[in-house]
Amino acid sequence: MLIANEFRAFAERRAKAVRLIKVAEIESNPFLLDFLVRELGAETTDEIGRFLISKRLERGAGTSMGRTLQSVARIVSGHREEPAVRGVDIQFDQSGTTWLVRVRSGPGINVTSASESIDQLTNAANDVPGARLLLGICYGTVGDMNPTVENRLRDSGVEVKAGEGFWEFLAKGDEGTMAEVEQIAKMVAAEKSALLSQLLDARVSEVARTLSNSRAD
Numbered sequence: 001m002l003i004a005n006e007f008r009a010f011a012e013r014r015a016k017a018v019r020l021i022k023v024a025e026i027e028s029n030p031f032l033l034d035f036l037v038r039e040l041g042a043e044t045t046d047e048i049g050r051f052l053i054s055k056r057l058e059r060g061a062g063t064s065m066g067r068t069l070q071s072v073a074r075i076v077s078g079h080r081e082e083p084a085v086r087g088v089d090i091q092f093d094q095s096g097t098t099w100l101v102r103v104r105s106g107p108g109i110n111v112t113s114a115s116e117s118i119d120q121l122t123n124a125a126n127d128v129p130g131a132r133l134l135l136g137i138c139y140g141t142v143g144d145m146n147p148t149v150e151n152r153l154r155d156s157g158v159e160v161k162a163g164e165g166f167w168e169f170l171a172k173g174d175e176g177t178m179a180e181v182e183q184i185a186k187m188v189a190a191e192k193s194a195l196l197s198q199l200l201d202a203r204v205s206e207v208a209r210t211l212s213n214s215r216a217d
Contacts, residue, residue, distance in 0.1 A: 002075045003184050010068040011192035017057055018199040049207035053200065062105065069138045070103045072181060077101075077170040085127045087120030090136075094172070098131040100124050107140035107162060114149045118156045136170070137162035139178075 070089050074080045083091035083100070090101040102117045109117075114135075121133040135158050142150060142162045153160055161169050167177040 001184070002080075003072050003181060004188055006068050006071045006075070007185050007188035008192065010064055011188060011196065013064050014057070014061070015192075015196055015199055017060065018053075018196070018203055021053060021056060021203055045208040045211040046204055049204045049211055050200075053203055053207060066105045069105055073101075073103045073136065073138070073167075073170055076167060076177060076181070078172075083124075085124040087124040090170075091128075098128050099134055100128060100131045101134045101136050103136050103138065105138050107137050107142070107144035109137075109145060109149050111146070111149055111152065114152055118153065118158055121158055122156065133158045135160050136166040138166065139163055 071080075074090055077090050077092055079090055079092040083089070085091060085100065087102075088100045089103040090099070092099055092101075100121055102121055104113075104117070117135055121135070125131050125133060135153055137145075137160070140162055142160050144162070145160070150160060164175075164178045167181065168175055171177040
């Protein structure tokens, strides 16, 4: 299944990120560690090591999942090819209207990010006269957005759809699409969890040994 393969690719990127972690680069500042022990209620170096590695992994996780959701949205829309115009994630015709779509993961969009999306969409529209502009948000609701951001988008001619409404739009009215995508993501997460856990546990053990040695010195 195409959508499952996109989530598998995300999991593989996560696994690669774990493999690439260099134990020597993990923070071992004894002053920081003393604070972490108290803040986390950590009783072992394994717990501290897991926290430090998880923090490192999360740095790129959001961006990586964002790319995955863009690809999944293309698949759901039936238009997997790269758009003909720059600055948009999906381009397609529906009921005689050309849509230019930017895809965002969630509703937590700040003013700067919204301005970038507006500029990209409006510039793309110069090449496609009469096109409608859309910012699609993969989860949450439009009501979850900063009102200033929502108003700025609408005042610039950019429509906004979020959550189930966005997925249903991409799927041309097929209700329940978001739930189906979420179910596929859960299936792949369960499928890949054992490998990821094994890799993570191995790295945690290495970091824990390093931390034990540094605190013993």
